[in-house]
Amino acid sequence: VEGIVVEMKAQIGDRVRANQLLASMHSHAVHDAWAGYRKAKADERRLQNELRFATDALERAERLFNDKAIALQELQRTQTNRVSADEALNMGRAEVRRSEEELEHLGVTNGDDPTGESGEQVPVTAPFAGIVLERLVTQGTAVNPGTQLFVISDLSTVWVLAELDEAHVSGAQIGRPASVRVAAYPTEVFQGKVTYVGESVNPKTRRITIRCEVPNPDGRLKPEMYATVQVGESAPREVVAIPASAVQTLSGQASVFIAEADGRFRARAVELGAERDGLIDVKRGVQQGERVVSAGAFILKSELLKASDGGE
Numbered sequence: 001v002e003g004i005v006v007e008m009k010a011q012i013g014d015r016v017r018a019n020q021l022l023a024s025m026h027s028h029a030v031h032d033a034w035a036g037y038r039k040a041k042a043d044e045r046r047l048q049n050e051l052r053f054a055t056d057a058l059e060r061a062e063r064l065f066n067d068k069a070i071a072l073q074e075l076q077r078t079q080t081n082r083v084s085a086d087e088a089l090n091m092g093r094a095e096v097r098r099s100e101e102e103l104e105h106l107g108v109t110n111g112d113d114p115t116g117e118s119g120e121q122v123p124v125t126a127p128f129a130g131i132v133l134e135r136l137v138t139q140g141t142a143v144n145p146g147t148q149l150f151v152i153s154d155l156s157t158v159w160v161l162a163e164l165d166e167a168h169v170s171g172a173q174i175g176r177p178a179s180v181r182v183a184a185y186p187t188e189v190f191q192g193k194v195t196y197v198g199e200s201v202n203p204k205t206r207r208i209t210i211r212c213e214v215p216n217p218d219g220r221l222k223p224e225m226y227a228t229v230q231v232g233e234s235a236p237r238e239v240v241a242i243p244a245s246a247v248q249t250l251s252g253q254a255s256v257f258i259a260e261a262d263g264r265f266r267a268r269a270v271e272l273g274a275e276r277d278g279l280i281d282v283k284r285g286v287q288q289g290e291r292v293v294s295a296g297a298f299i300l301k302s303e304l305l306k307a308s309d310g311g312e
Helices: 028-066 072-105 166-171 297-309
Strands: 003-008 021-026 121-125 130-135 150-153 157-165 177-182 190-197 207-215 227-231 241-243 248-250 253-259 265-269 271-276 279-284
Touching: 003 121, 028 072, 028 121, 157 166, 157 227, 166 207, 166 271, 177 207, 207 227, 248 265, 248 297, 253 297, 265 297
Parallel strands: none
Antiparallel strands: 003 021, 021 121, 130 150, 157 207, 177 190, 177 227, 190 207, 241 279, 248 253, 253 265, 271 279
């Protein structure tokens, strides 16, 4: 609603409970809502009196009709008046309920017939328990519908966003375990799980964003911290792995040098997978048991390039 902040009850860093008062606002909308409520209650009382009058009139008409003192038409008229009074009271009660809901929408509670003297301010309350991260208003600030007043976050569980190379997306399925490390606690590992995998690849970085949920009961993980995420596999699997130092780039293609029996070395293109602890998973191009050059591969690459330039 439109209004002016008249009182502040929370500051940045405060831990707040659900429904705890953060601030109070003065708003003409509350006065209008109270006026509508009081009018609806007054109309309800008037309609209750009219219903009692119509009921008494009907009882009197029934006695007179039984004594043949009035005509049937007069009895039917009083019956109609009684039904109309009952329907009017039902409509009046509906209007009272509507005005009560309008007050509840503004966060104001009411009794059976309140004066409204103690409830003419709009309370700003916390929707859930958490920590006040931002306070965007001060006392005297004028606000409109949609104006942000506070930012509250429940940090008992945090989201960790990571960018993953597209070649490794198969290992980041939803539900997989994730280990998170941050510079603030270099010897600790925070365990979580993958809860979201992006639907598109960033065309500039060729990476996909994933989201992990990590329990944070003691609040040590802070918003905007940098983190390193390691995503686990669902089950162990055998791979063909080679040292990362064996991989060279030839004509834009990842390649390795295979040692042949006659002391020669042959370049071979390979398709690579994930890298860990200095080893790279080879998906295609090298078979188990083959010997690859891991030290001096760059020298072989240089000799190969020189031979190509000389036409040999």
